């Protein structure tokens with residue numbers, strides 16, 4: 001991993017404020033008046049048993065789902081009625097639980113797609129290969145190479161993503177989100193399906209991103225050890241309700257959290273028996 005990675009002309013990182021957010025799907029309340037803050041520059045985890053509402057929460061924040069009620073503010077901007085591309089334009093970038101990359105394209109091309117929202121040259125000038133468009137493309141390419149070096153992907157830049165091991169593909173996803181120059185990076189289960197070594201590498205990478213860039217990181221993750229090591233604050237959801245919120249050591253010992261997780265374990269065990 002390179003240590004030369006710096007923010008690219010980034011403006012300040014605002015607080016994310018989630019207030020009383022409710023999401024209903026035909027009779028099912030997936031989120032019930034949930035509220036929490038993501039402080040600037042912090043790593044904030046959202047955890048909870050299966051079906052707790054974590055993905056729904058991410059989908060509301062990134063504009064994929066519309067909240068039934070409540071508000072989400074990022075600094076002065078109200079996000080709840082915004083389209084996903086406008087939310088991305090404010091500097092919220094996310095990765096997905098299931099890898100959402102173009103498998104036939106190289107790592108470089110996938111990362112260049114991440115630069116798309118920052119591209120000023122229109123289709124015409126790019127198509128005509130005007131000098132201004134060429135200069136812009138070169139600038140983006142240089143930034144892609146810088147980010148690839150930081151994430152440890154330099155050697156793989158020209159390899160089609162579909163040929164890479166799963167753990168490396170997850171790093172490409174994170175690199176692509178970084179290519180959007182985010183102020184809030186949202187990671188949906190960044191270590192799901194990874195082996196121990198890959199998990200450690202990803203945890204180191206997330207720490208390095210926070211330390212180098214000072215951006216906020218919001219993550220949904222099932223790996224409790226990783227959450228407790230990495231996060232400054234943890235929000236716990238259960239059946240769409242917020243049951244605990246605070247520093248990891250406090251949340252870890254909260255009786256309601258312990259009950260929610262033990263309950264989930266015994267239900268799984270019952271289902272398996």
Ligand SMILES: Nc1ncnc2c1ncn2[C@@H]1O[C@H](COP(=O)(O)OP(=O)(O)OP(=O)(O)O)[C@@H](O)[C@H]1O
Pocket residue numbers: 025028029030048049050051052053054055056057
């Ligand atoms: N588009 C949808 N339409 C209907 N119900 C949905 C939709 N998306 C989620 N749900 C329901 O909302 C509830 C919360 O789901 P969600 O995926 O947010 O939970 P989760 O905490 O991310 O779970 P997991 O850990 O299993 O990914 C579940 O009961 C789920 O079935």
